[in-house]
Amino acid sequence: MRTTTTFVIAALAAPLALAQTTSSKRGLCYVNSTYSNTDDPIWDGGGSDLTWYYNYGYTPTSGIDGTKLQYIPMLWGPPPSNTDMTFYNNVKSLIASGTQIKYVLGFNEPDGCISGGSCMDAQTAAETWIREIEPLKKEHGILLGAPAVTGSPTGFTWLQNFFTACAGNCSADFIPVHWYGNFEGLASHVGQVNGTYPNMTMWITEYALAEGSLADSQTFYNQSANWFDSLSYVTHYSYFGAFRSDVSNVGPNAAMLTQKGQLTDIGAWYLGQKATGNTPKGGAAQVAKFAGWAAVVLAAMMWVMT
Numbered sequence: 152m153r154t155t156t157t158f159v160i161a162a163l164a165a166p167l168a169l170a171q172t173t174s175s176k177r178g179l180c181y182v183n184s185t186y187s188n189t190d191d192p193i194w195d196g197g198g199s200d201l202t203w204y205y206n207y208g209y210t211p212t213s214g215i216d217g218t219k220l221q222y223i224p225m226l227w228g229p230p231p232s233n234t235d236m237t238f239y240n241n242v243k244s245l246i247a248s249g250t251q252i253k254y255v256l257g258f259n260e261p262d263g264c265i266s267g268g269s270c271m272d273a274q275t276a277a278e279t280w281i282r283e284i285e286p287l288k289k290e291h292g293i294l295l296g297a298p299a300v301t302g303s304p305t306g307f308t309w310l311q312n313f314f315t316a317c318a319g320n321c322s323a324d325f326i327p328v329h330w331y332g333n334f335e336g337l338a339s340h341v342g343q344v345n346g347t348y349p350n351m352t353m354w355i356t357e358y359a360l361a362e363g364s365l366a367d368s369q370t371f372y373n374q375s376a377n378w379f380d381s382l383s384y385v386t387h388y389s390y391f392g393a394f395r396s397d398v399s400n401v402g403p404n405a406a407m408l409t410q411k412g413q414l415t416d417i418g419a420w421y422l423g424q425k426a427t428g429n430t431p432k433g434g435a436a437q438v439a440k441f442a443g444w445a446a447v448v449l450a451a452m453m454w455v456m457t
């Protein structure tokens with residue numbers, strides 16, 4: 152925990168850039184929505200600096216130009232059987248049909264068993280990894296992202312159990328990180344991950360200040376983006392996520408798009424553009440629509456507050 156404190160102080164001392172910044176580390180955390188057709192061009196169009204995306208699955212999103220945003224397949228959760236090879240076969244066919252696959256991502260929040268997590272035991276995850284993920288590295292030189300655990304303490308325990316079950320046969324190249332909470336918590340968490348896995352670079356694949364005020368959300372966004380850009384061991388980051396403010400399950404003020412599908416200030420900054428002044432508004436049915444994807448928010452927030 153002592154190293155953690157050092158990280159927080161170093162992070163807070165980092166100066167805030169005053170002009171909008173661009174960064175080749177930025178990617179898109181893609182979630183399906185009823186407005187995909189209208190909103191997709193925002194992310195892969197000329198005004199966007201994003202370089203990569205993932206969509207929690209292994210089929211590229213038809214509305215996103217894969218030559219602009221490199222597709223990163225994910226094996227989301229437990230396969231239907233212990234001989235299943237669907238993910239492996241799909242990635243092989245993508246490669247065979249000419250799609251460049253440089254990275255794949257392991258399981259999504261396997262330690263999370265309430266909405267959103269893939270709720271997978273470490274033993275099954277290790278067996279699945281060795282069968283379907285590890286060969287992709289040997290056969291195609293694909294770099295492998297460790298399972299993306301939640302930002303709560305159960306995440307560290309799960310990941311440790313996973314590597315133990317792997318018995319040296321899961322050669323993860325980088326470690327994905329999720330965080331919902333304030334910047335101090337994020338900095339401390341990232342420091343703790345680096346302290347625990349000092350041999351791996353990091354991707355921050357889901358993060359936001361959940362349910363904050365608009366001002367706090369913008370300050371959080373700026374601080375974290377500037378910090379990730381300055382950290383050599385963070386090679387990729389994707390702010391959560393590709394959806395409008397009225398269906399956001401992390402609160403309307405964190406969103407990159409307004410309820411009408413216009414870029415908010417945060418959305419514009421993330422793409423490397425100037426602030427738009429568009430104010431996001433909430434909607435009635437926020438949680439229901441997205442419950443699939445970021446849901447360990449509450450657990451993560453409670454952990455921050457304790």
Ligand SMILES: *[C@@H]1O[C@H](CO)[C@@H](O)[C@H](O)[C@H]1NC(C)=O
Nearest residue numbers: 169170171172369370373420
């Ligand atoms: C965030 O950064 C942008 C430019 O990157 C700047 O214009 C804006 O004032 C900053 N906002 C906050 C709240 O820090």
Ligand SMILES: *[C@@H]1O[C@H](CO)[C@@H](O)[C@H](O)[C@H]1NC(C)=O
Nearest residue numbers: 182183206207208210213443
């Ligand atoms: C998103 O939509 C695509 C295309 O309709 C579908 O193949 C995919 O399974 C959906 N993903 C999720 C996570 O619902």
Ligand SMILES: *[C@@H]1O[C@H](CO)[C@@H](O)[C@H](O)[C@H]1NC(C)=O
Nearest residue numbers: 277278281316317318319320
């Ligand atoms: C790991 O690999 C070694 C060498 O191939 C093998 O003997 C061992 O059974 C493997 N362990 C697991 C858990 O797959």
Ligand SMILES: *[C@@H]1O[C@H](CO)[C@@H](O)[C@H](O)[C@H]1NC(C)=O
Nearest residue numbers: 314319321322323324350351
């Ligand atoms: C880092 O360490 C983990 C856990 O010991 C190991 O499984 C993984 O292969 C290592 N990664 C690299 C890139 O050396």
Ligand SMILES: *[C@@H]1O[C@H](CO)[C@@H](O)[C@H](O)[C@H]1NC(C)=O
Nearest residue numbers: 345346349350351352383384
């Ligand atoms: C983790 O942090 C330490 C200290 O900043 C750094 O030296 C190390 O390179 C980091 N790990 C990786 C994989 O970059």
